[in-house]
Amino acid sequence: MSEPFQRVPGGIAVDLPSQLRHWLAESAKEASDDAVTMESPVHRRLLGPIDPSQDHDDPIVELQRQFSVEGSLGVFIATADAELLSEEEAEEWIRAFQLMLAAAAARFAIVDEDDVARLDEEQTAIVTTLQAGISLLIEALEA
């Protein structure tokens, strides 16, 4: 069985089942939508103020962060079916997986290790799948 991510001439080869790619793309869309929904815990986690003593970031900082989140998730959604990623796209996949992971953690109200321990089977599978993807992508990029 081949590696899901492998360094090859020209970039990072991706070998993921289509069902998993579809699920990841849907997760990315969900994270992107929730990030801009003010009352969502995902919005607070991904776009809460960087200075907790303030209610809002500086508007320029706010825009930079929103573009960054939308950009990484957008690149992932656009390339979810790709069989070969450039280095830059692979880096965006790591960012996107991390954003999806943080979004899932916010939805599951994970604050500490005890919260991770009480996750149900499906929630645990979501967290561990995303963590595995990040770990394997890092390995491939650093190979």
Added chain:
Amino acid sequence: MSQADFEISPESGTSQAVAVPWEVILWNDPVSLISLVVRVLKKVFHYDQAKAERLTMQVHNEGKSVVWTGDKEQAAAYCVALHGYALNATIQQAQ
């Protein structure tokens, strides 16, 4: 840097203003992988492997770490870069 970033030095009375630095604080989060945090600290701050690992383990064991100190604009820029990887980072003026 705004005027609020300066305080009067107690040693010198009113004649000398001292810049109060800002800190980038990285908070522990129970789902981000240690390998990811080390990689991001190396990438964003250009820290070497040993320093990135030391700071990451401080975050993991103590709940947080001051990962950079300096002027407010740069602190905000670094914090935004960490958020690009969904890491839980904030800025605050040094105590």
